[in-house]
Amino acid sequence: MGIGRGLLVRESPSDGRSAILSRQRDERCHHRVGPFQCFGRSWSIRTSDPELSTHLDACYAPMRSSDADDRSACFSVLTPDHGRGGVWRDDIEIAVSADPGTLVAQLFWAVNRHVIQPVQDRVLLHAGAVARGDAVVLLPAAMESGKTTLVAGLLDTGLAYLTDEAVALSADGLVQGYRKPLSLDPGSWPVLPHHEPELPQRLKHYHRDQWQVLATGFTDVVAEGYLRLLVFPEYVADQPVRLEPLSxxxxxxxxxxxxFAVEETSSGIRELxxxxNALTDVPAFRLSFGRLDEAVATVRRLMAAADDA
Known part of the structure; x- marks a missing residue:
């Protein structure tokens, strides 16, 4: 789930009901995983369901850390075993729902918002990223552009995974990825059926509307590399591949x-x-595509051309 797609969900519980849910959270949410860390922000997760905790630990495994800092957050998920459940960040209620899929979707959204905050001396971009060795192909795009689908297709060719959501880019071209699970929407399922998560039956309802594909299931996961190729993808149904070089x-x-969040301040000007500087002399293209296989082949050709340059 992208950071922009979160929907704050509450089923308007009374203050008394909220207090009851908070007490249930404290009594039942004993299964804790983490801490995890990315972009200098750390978090842990506790749930009332041990099987869900194990699954969430696997989701964020590439970012496990032994350290927590003063910006660490603790997210809690009270599963709706008998009525409503909830999601909290520390003691702040994020969502209340009787639907387990809604609660887990809100958890992923809340973690994204926690991680994707301004970082000193780096620009945060909404982008996918894959790598070969330390050479990174960066895929910045708006939501619903086919970015995650293209990342998954490229990973199928043996490239390493950095992110499908966000990178921190330094002026020297260093790219650091947010190594969360790939979030595949139903529109991508027919072309990537082999990535359907293999989950125990009782966990499948947590991902009814979106597959969370574990990064650890791919050939390799890397934390960082250097920008070598820039491709701005856009999915357009039924359109042949169209590639446009960019100045x-x-x-x-x-x-x-x-x-993300570049402000009109002296700090924001430095970020831009x-x-x-990071984009200087990096080959850049706009890629429109209607077929995943054609888009993947085009990006691989661009990588080969960059290697030969």
Whole structure:
């Protein structure tokens, strides 16, 4: 789930009901996993369901950490075994619902929001990223652009995974990825059926509307690398592949539109200057596609051309 897709869900419980749920959370949420860390932010998760905790630990396994900092958060999931359940960040109620799938979706959204916050001296981009060795292909895109689907298709060719959601990009071209599970929407399922998660029956209802594909199921997961190729993907149904080379100015404009929370301050100006430096001399393209196999083949050809340059 992308950071922009979260929907704060409450079923309008009374203050008394909220207090009851909070007490149930404290009494039942004893199964804790973490801490995990990314972009300098750490978090842990506790649930009332040991099997769900094990699954969530696997989801965030590439970001396990032995350290927690003063910005650490504890997320709690009270499963709706007999009535409503809830999701909290520390003691702040995020969602209340009788639907377990809704609660887990809200948890992933809340963790995304916690992780994707301004980072000093780096620009955060809404982007997918894959790598071969330390050479990173960056795929910045708006929501619903086919970004995660393209990342999954490229991973099927043996590339390493950094993220399907967000990167921190430094002025020297260092790319650090948010190594969360790949979030595949139903529209991608027919072309990627082999990525359907193999879950115990009682966990399947937690991911009824979106597959969370474990990063650890792919060939390799890497934390960082250096930017070597920039591709802005856009899925357009039934359209043949169309590839457009971009000038440095156009690449910067498109990348800036995918940046998270760049403010009009001296710090924000420095971030944009850093982004410009990171993109200097990096081949950049806009890719429109209607077929995943054609898009994957095109990106692989661009990678080969970059290697030869």
């Amino acid at each position: 440095g100015a156009d690449a910067l404009r498109h990348a800036s539109s995918c940046a 200057r850093g982004l410009k």
